[in-house]
Every structure is written in structure tokens, then in C-alpha cells.
Amino acid sequence: MINAVGREIPEEILKITGKEPFKGNHYFDGYEYKKDGPSTRCVINSEGSKLVENIHEVLVKCGIQDGMTLGFHHHFRDGDYVVNMVMEEIHNMGIKDITICASSLGKAHDKLVEFIEDGTITNIQSSGVRGKIGRAISEGKLKGLAVMRSHGGRVRAIETGEVRIDIAFIGSPTCDDYGNCRGIGGKSDCGVLSYSMVDADYADKVVAITDCLVPFPNFPAHISMTKVDYVVVVDEIGNPDKIATGAAKPTTDMRKLMMADYCTQFVVNTPYFKDGFSYQTGVGGASIASTISLSKIMKERNIRMKFGVGGLTKPMCDLLENNQVDALLDTQDFDLNAVESVINPRHFRISAGEYADPFNKGAVVNKLDFVILAALEVDVNFNCNVVVGSDGIITGAQGGHPDTAAGAKCTIVIAPLLQGRIPAICTDVTTVTTPGESIDVVITDYGIAVNPRRQDLIDAMKNVDLPFKTIEELRDIAYSIVGEPERVQFDDKVVGIIEGRDGTVMDVVRKIKKFEFSGE
């Protein structure tokens, strides 16, 4: 069946998953449902500690068995030790057929490939996968279907009961013996625990793993003891150097600075740029540069930001320091400055649900004026791909891309026209992750295209001196330089699905096929 972004979704996949094809951003607006709930083992005695000796013991206490679904968060990013630590023990115990439901997986988890190959792990649900797991899935090594879902989509899947997490593991930088978790303090400071809050609310068993046990009460708790079954203390839950790096140096790449300048000029000429606007941006060089140049214009014109959302980095936290924004709403911290900013009383921690879930009574993304995003590919229908590389291998993550793009009034994607020989603007993206209806503007180093659906923005730019082009013109420039790319040849086998934030099927990912010259 062809879905609303023109992708062929095989009937068989709809049948296996019980899902509908994507039908447009607002298909589920107003939909009513009853939320799922966790089973809860009451603690009424006063023995006073939830400490368990080690990972093995806690797995036994949680009743680990074949076929279970385990929840993990990715606040430790490339420095995470928790996922591997737990999976190694599960592997040693001979447990099979595990589903991993993580907020994201990355290079820190290359080791899991062994466990995919030997059947310990048979299903993966994640925002995306980078590194060796991505290649393994694209080569068809995972027994089940990989499900790539956005940060908001993960919360939705858990709240509706589409996914039931049997045991959630929450790596916690500090924790007391009764399970009060905080994202700050300790050796593996990550600032916030936003992505694991839904795990704490909905998993049957919740295990806090820490390398810094602190006296009770570890308050104010980011995750409350009322949701935590057990606490395990280990030597290290992560590598601090890779959890939060020093702030990235502002880029000096003229091409990125030019795109950042285009972006800032576009933003300030929209009707949304006025006192009290709201803003979110990613961590790419051009996005960061545009935040910096925007802050200058805000100062000049005496315009304050009402709230900034992230995925936070130093330039966003600087806005708070310099009193240019009323509040920061934080789901993740990308550098040490962002981690340190968490103690500021106007820097608020929010859950992934508050941030981006389409199936609650309204999330922060719906209140965004601007979001500045990146993309691997954008096609002439403005559909974006952020998960599958142009070579057909899974190599990225949805993150909050589809959530913020759908919510914001003005969604801007910055992409250099060419990445090496690969055109970022193309006729058809390899895989659709964010539908074109969510994308309003595409900024490249060769020009800017406004989505024709946004006549209001086109009108607002009438007298603005920027190099406007149609998206087709941008594609044609790219193809004239590098040649028209051939479509990647895939095997028929579907290895994964790109889930829309509402749980529909946006696209499928197929097994890669070895390249062969044509006509040989």
C-alpha cells in the first residue's frame, strides 16, 4: 500500500506489525485511548534498602527470562556502559530472544552485534542506531524487525501498551539506597534523565544502576523512589569524557557560516520573530552558528526569547546566562556547559513525554515557533531522511526530528547541497523519516527553498534579499555538479521500519545488496 509520503509499504509488514500506513501528521488528532499501566510490587515493610549486590542478582530478582523486553536510556551517549554491562550478564546467563527498547543506541554499543548474531537479542526498538549495529541490521542479521521511532513516538508506544517493558535499567549519576535518581552529581554527570522517565512510569520492574551512591534522600529526585524496585552500585556507569564533551568551538567553515547567516536572516524576517518567541536547534555547526548570530540580532532589536528547547548546548545556555531567554526546557545535554547549567532555576528538566509525545494532552513541541534541524537527504517533496545513509545502511537516529518538525510553526532544515559526491537535495530520499508536510524551509549553500505549502512564508520573504530557489532548482544544481545518482539497489527483505511518531508506518528499511555493475 502507498502511504501519505508516497512510500510502498508491503501488506505483509502491515499484517505482521498490525500497523496502519502513515496518513498525515494530524490523522490521530483528538484520538482517545486508555493508557497502559505497569504491574507494581508493593513495598510496605520498613527494611529500608533496595540495594542489590550486582547485576546478576538483580536480573534474578526481576525474574529475567527468554523473550523479555528491556528498556534503556541514552543520556550517556557514546560514553554509556550500562547497556553492554546488562546485556553481557544476560548473555552469560544464556537468556535468549530479548527485545531492546532503547531511547537510542550508538557506537558505545558495537558489542551488541555479537549478541544479535547468537540470538540473545532478536528485536531492537530505538530512535536509531549508529556504528556496527546499524550495519548488522542492514545486513539482515537481526531476527526480528528493527523499529526506529522518534523520542515522542517511543513514549507513545509505551503509554499505549504497544510496547510493554518488563525491566527498565536506568543509569543514574547519583542515587540513594531507596532509588531516588538524579542526573546531576557523581562521576557520570549527564544533567537530566528525561528519556528514562517513561520507563520509570510504565516498566514492570525498574532498576537504578549508579556509580555514586549518596545518602537518602537524594532530593529533588529526577526519578522518584516510588517507581524504582532495585538499586545496584557498580564501579562505572559511563565514561565521563564521552558523556559530555567540552563545548564545540564555533565553526570557522565559511560554507557553514554562510548557511547560518541565511538561516538567521530567514528567521528574523518571519512574522514569528518577535518578543516572546520560542526556539529549538540541533548541535550541527551551522545550527550553533545561527544561534550565536541570532542572539546578536535579539540584543540589537531588544527581543527576548520566551523559551528554548533542547538537546542543549553552550550557545543556548549562554542565552540564559545573558538573560535573553526566560526559560530553557531540557531533555538532553550535549556538552559540559549544558550539564552545569541544569542547576540554574530557570533551566527546567522535562520528560521525553512533555517534550514530544503526540499521544498525551499536548507536548512542548506544539508550542515551538522555530526549530532548526539537519538532514542527510531532502527530496523534492521536502521529505527528510535522517536514519539511512545514501549507501542504504542504517546510520543515524530520528531523535526528535519528526516531533519538532511536526510541532513547530516554522521548521527549517539546513543541509549543504553536497556531501562529497552525494547530493543532499534529491528526487527521492533513500528512506523517509520526516514527512515533507512538516518541513517549511530548506537552506543550502546554493540557495533556499520554501515549501510551496507555506505561501504565507513565501509572501513574508517578498522583499528579503536571500537566494531563493525552488527545491527542484536546488536538486538540478546538485545533479549538474555530481551527476544524477542511481537508486541504491536493495534486497526484497525488509529489516526494519521507520515508525511515524503516531505509530503508523512511514517507510521500511530493506536489506542491502552487494553492488554489481550493470550490463556485466
Add this chain to the structure above:
Amino acid sequence: MEIERPAMAGTLESSDCQVTVEPGDGRIDFTLESAVINQYGNQIRKVVFETLSHLGVDNIKISMVDKGALDCTIKARVEAAVSRSMDQFVNALWGGAFE
């Protein structure tokens, strides 16, 4: 035109390609490793064969490691490698064989 000895041209930098040539066994034997093989493998092969044909070379082992080079770069690297294999170091065979 005959390839006399092994020779190389190009680098492994992004947007370049490294071409190695050596005497063939009576035909063009082409191998390609490329970061963009899925999208441009056939196009790269076409450019290499056209360039060799212009140079009048039909007996060669030629291998290329490509990092996303454009057609013009590929052509230049093939011409340079073939030139070097014949000790033609100064006036490389840009654009084709000697008249």
C-alpha cells in the same frame, strides 16, 4: 598504448580517488572500491573506460579506491596514472593520447 610498469595517481582524501595501473593480460581489468558505489558505480566505470579509450589503452589492470571524486577528477587521475606508467612525467596525457 602499452602500460610499461605499475604506477599510481591520486590520494585517499575525500572527493579524490587513488588509481593504480599495471600491465594487463590482454584486456581491461577494472576493480572499484568506492564510498558512492551504489549511486555512481556505473558512471565511474563509464568514465574510466572512456578515458582509457581516449588514451588508446586496452591492455591494463586498473584499480581505483574512490572517495567521492567527480568525473573530471577521475579522468585526470586515470590519465596521470597511465602517463606515469610510461615515464611521461611532465606533459601528462591530459585529454587523450599523443597525436
